[in-house]
Amino acid sequence: MGKNSKLRAADKAQNDEFYTQYADIQMEVNAYLEYNPDVFRGKTILLPCDDPEWSNFTRFFAENFEFFGLKKLISTSFAVESKNSKWYEPTLFETEAPNYDATKTRTHGKIFVLDRDINNSGRIDLDDLQWEYLHGDGDFRSKEVCALRDEADVIITNPPFSLFREFVAWIMEANKQFLIIGNQNALTYKEIFPLIKANRMWTGCRFNRRVNGDNMTFMVPDDYPMKGTELYVEDGKKYISVAGTGWFTNIDHGRRHQPLQLMTMSDNIKYSKHKEVKDIGYVKYDNYDALEVPFSDAIPSDYTEPMGVPISFMSKFCPEQFEIIDGIGRYSVLDNERTKKEGKYLSMVDGQPKFFRIIIRKKQ
Numbered sequence: 001m002g003k004n005s006k007l008r009a010a011d012k013a014q015n016d017e018f019y020t021q022y023a024d025i026q027m028e029v030n031a032y033l034e035y036n037p038d039v040f041r042g043k044t045i046l047l048p049c050d051d052p053e054w055s056n057f058t059r060f061f062a063e064n065f066e067f068f069g070l071k072k073l074i075s076t077s078f079a080v081e082s083k084n085s086k087w088y089e090p091t092l093f094e095t096e097a098p099n100y101d102a103t104k105t106r107t108h109g110k111i112f113v114l115d116r117d118i119n120n121s122g123r124i125d126l127d128d129l130q131w132e133y134l135h136g137d138g139d140f141r142s143k144e145v146c147a148l149r150d151e152a153d154v155i156i157t158n159p160p161f162s163l164f165r166e167f168v169a170w171i172m173e174a175n176k177q178f179l180i181i182g183n184q185n186a187l188t189y190k191e192i193f194p195l196i197k198a199n200r201m202w203t204g205c206r207f208n209r210r211v212n213g214d215n216m217t218f219m220v221p222d223d224y225p226m227k228g229t230e231l232y233v234e235d236g237k238k239y240i241s242v243a244g245t246g247w248f249t250n251i252d253h254g255r256r257h258q259p260l261q262l263m264t265m266s267d268n269i270k271y272s273k274h275k276e277v278k279d280i281g282y283v284k285y286d287n288y289d290a291l292e293v294p295f296s297d298a299i300p301s302d303y304t305e306p307m308g309v310p311i312s313f314m315s316k317f318c319p320e321q322f323e324i325i326d327g328i329g330r331y332s333v334l335d336n337e338r339t340k341k342e343g344k345y346l347s348m349v350d351g352q353p354k355f356f357r358i359i360i361r362k363k364q
């Protein structure tokens with residue numbers, strides 16, 4: 001591996017170790033429960049790519065096991081020896097347990113299961129979690145974790161950043177419900193965009209949105225290098241705030257059925273708050289038959305032909321209001337081969353390339 005690709009691999013590996021905060025999980029899951037209080041009732045939830053003894057995902061779902069009416073909660077972890085990052089913190093929970101194994105703790109994944117009241121406390125909660133080492137390292141692609149996936153109804157996690165495409169394909173091939181964290185750039189991937197277009201995957205409730213002024217923030221390992229303003233330390237723990245991050249899902253929630261409130265084209269031209277639109281209007285792309293709309297709130301409500309909007313539109317997308325027909329940048333995501341052959345930059349106006357654009361059309 002060359003020096004640059006080594007650095008890139010190291011960077012990627014670091015981004016795989018971002019740990020989700022309890023409040024972020026709670027806020028997101030509440031949105032689905034608000035829409036359908038029985039969304040998890042009678043279901044088996046799998047939390048893969050986790051570190052169950054201290055993961056907030058495991059704690060949150062174990063604490064709410066009865067409230068959500070779950071049938072079974074399973075979470076699995078990935079062995080430290082298989083991780084790119086060697087940050088390792090065995091917990092007392094593990095080291096003081098009778099089944100603790102000083103070798104396996106580094107080489108094997110772990111599985112935690114919650115499905116009944118083991119300690120006869122009269123309720124099923126965190127104290128009833130049972131654990132053991134997996135046969136392998138807990139790789140989500142391994143046979144044993146695939147079998148757990150097949151058993152589950154819903155897959156929930158913050159998957160490794162560098163394997164996002166593969167992780168989504170892994171869920172899709174088993175046709176499961178899911179709620180996962182990812183970056184908004186994933187919308188432009190040729191493996192992901194067709195799923196968005198087909199309404200098999202959409203953005204969750206929080207997506208690239210600041211809450212109380214902050215982007216989504218993750219805890220990072222103690223050895224994470226403190227470079228960049230997006231990193232800070234609180235109570236001895238390191239955190240990173242990551243712009244453009246949010247939830248992807250195929251579980252329904254109320255926000256996605258709220259249509260955008262929009263003005264007509266002539267009102268936009270008269271009153272738009274955007275100087276790029278006010279008194280100027282709209283133009284079509286040089287090499288693609290659609291109207292360039294540079295801001296989601298400048299979509300003209302009375303335009304019925306294809307329009308290109310920035311990817312931030314996805315968090316405002318309401319499938320009853322618009323349909324998605326393509327994604328364009330250098331090429332069309334859906335017609336990559338043909339447009340590549342033609343070598344035409346597609347999201348371009350007057351010779352100036354725009355960022356990736358989602359092509360939408362108003363539903364009649």
Ligand SMILES: C[S@@+](CC[C@H](N)C(=O)[O-])C[C@H]1O[C@@H](n2cnc3c(N)ncnc32)[C@H](O)[C@@H]1O
Pocket residue numbers: 015016017018019020048049050051055056057077078083084138139140141157158159160161163
């Ligand atoms: C982004 S972190 C999230 C951890 C935890 N789910 C959370 O949100 O707090 C992704 C985790 O997946 C692990 N991981 C990396 N590659 C994996 C693989 N092939 N199979 C399973 N887990 C993997 C990483 O080591 C890391 O612990």
